[in-house]
Amino acid sequence: MNVKKFTASTSREALRKVRESLGPDAVILSNRQSDGVVEILALANDDAASLAMPAPHSPMAEPAPSLDLGTTAVPAGRIEPRFEDELPHMSPPVAAKPVNLPQQPQRRVVASHASLATKVAAAAPAPAPAAPQPKAAPSIDANQIAAMVSAAVTSAKESAAVEMSGMMNEIRAMRGMMETQLAELSWGATQAREPHKTAMLRSMLAAGFSASLARYLIEKLPASQRDAADSLRWMKTVLTRNLQTMSNEDALIDQGGVFALVGPTGVGKTTSTAKLAARCVMRHGPDKLALITTDAYRIGAHEQLRIYGKILGVMVHSVKDEADLRIALKELKNKHTVLIDTVGVSQRDQMVTEQVSMLQGADANVKRLLCLNATATQETLSEVVRAYQGSGLAGCIMTKLDEAAAIGNVLDVVIRHKLNLFYVSNGQRVPEDLHLADPAYLIDRAFKLKRELVNTQYQDAELPLLMSNDHSLREVHLG
Secondary structure, eight states: EEEEEEEESSSSHHHHHHHHHTTTOEEEEEEEETTEEEEEEOOOOHHHHHHHOOOSSGGGSSSOOOOOOOOOOOOOTTTOOOGGGTTTTTTOOOOHHTTTTTSHHHHHHHHHHHHHHHHHHSSSOOOOOOOOOOOOOOOHHHHHHHHHHHHHHHHHHHHHHHHHHHHHHHHHHHHHHHHHHHHHHHHHHHHHHOHHHHHHHHHHHHOOOOOHHEEEHHHHTTEEETTHHHHHHHHHHHHHHHHOOOSSSGGTTTTOOEEEEEEESSSSSHHHHHHHHHHHHHHOOOGEEEEEOOOOOOOHHHHHHHHHHHHHHHHEEEEEEEHHHHHHHHHHHTSSEEEOOOOOOOSSEEEHHHHHHHHHHSSSSSEEEEEETTOOOHHHHHHHHHHOOTTOOOOOHHHHHHOSSSSSSHHHHHHHHTTEEEEESSSSTTTTTTEEHHHHHHHHHHHSSOEEEEEEHSOTTTTHHHHOOTHHHHHHHOO
């Protein structure tokens, strides 16, 4: 593209120079007048055609898309540009006809418009970058608000519960310390003021009774009992009255029924079952008795009871679960007495609950007799009773009386849990070593089997501390 500039003193002279240099079809690009001189920028017709028409392979040569843009009216007051408007300062040329400028007005207008558009685009400032739109805050509905409030309330309650629990623990600790100190002061004063009570305390501890039961009885000791011998007689009377026993065997042997001997391993359930079976056979004959064993775990346990049954002439039935027990009891419903020897289970084993459930789930009314080992400690015996209690025990049998150094521990548990003591066993002989429980004899025997070790185990200064730390039997109420 070759753009040329022509200057002259007049417009006519300038146009003449354009016509002579570029021909009559020259395209006037611009004109201006400065300091009395007219300046014209012109372009040859061929160069203007190449400027107006797009290249064959340029994006402008592609066909225009078919868009519905609607009818655009020319705004009112707008004047379409004319070629004459390009030369506002030029007088109408006299010799313009030979130039034949108006022959291609559309091409000149297009070229002029293209030049103007290029200049405007170059001069126009670059568009400012769009300001970043702020992110919209996430919307929170009513359910989320309610959940947040509920979580906050729950957290506050948990914190308050933790603080309250800590405060209560501190209060209990302070209460325990105060009770211990007060008990020490009280028992210290009792030792000096009422020495016979100290003697009774030593006697009960030596017999195997708990410190809590001893303290309860000493606190209830009548004021008239100032002598140690009288105080001991009073205590024996109270303990005998509160030891529940079976007065005669008619409640068990004559009435009959289904009885199951339960308890931990090694307490003498099988031997006690054989002893009871011998008593029943002696009273009613072998045809009125049936034996059932559920002990399929210990080696020889079934054979041991079968040997006893063979000696007594009684059939022994073996069951494995509740369904077998229900069937066996249904077949033996015509028997006067049915004795069940159960498998020994530790009081801390989950099988205790299953065994109790099996016996209670049978169609017959199974009365459970708990075997208590006289050689066990009070804590162990209490755990056994709580584990096998279930819906209630019909009674208990004290075993291994001949092996115990003191029996106050087992009598203490029987009195505390208000169990009905049926029999005491003091040997392995069948059926000789099984006796009805005599409360007066047992209480007197407990005080005769004093452990001499206790007399030297606790000093006088240690007795108040011992009594103040034992609060396990505050709920005991003796008649």
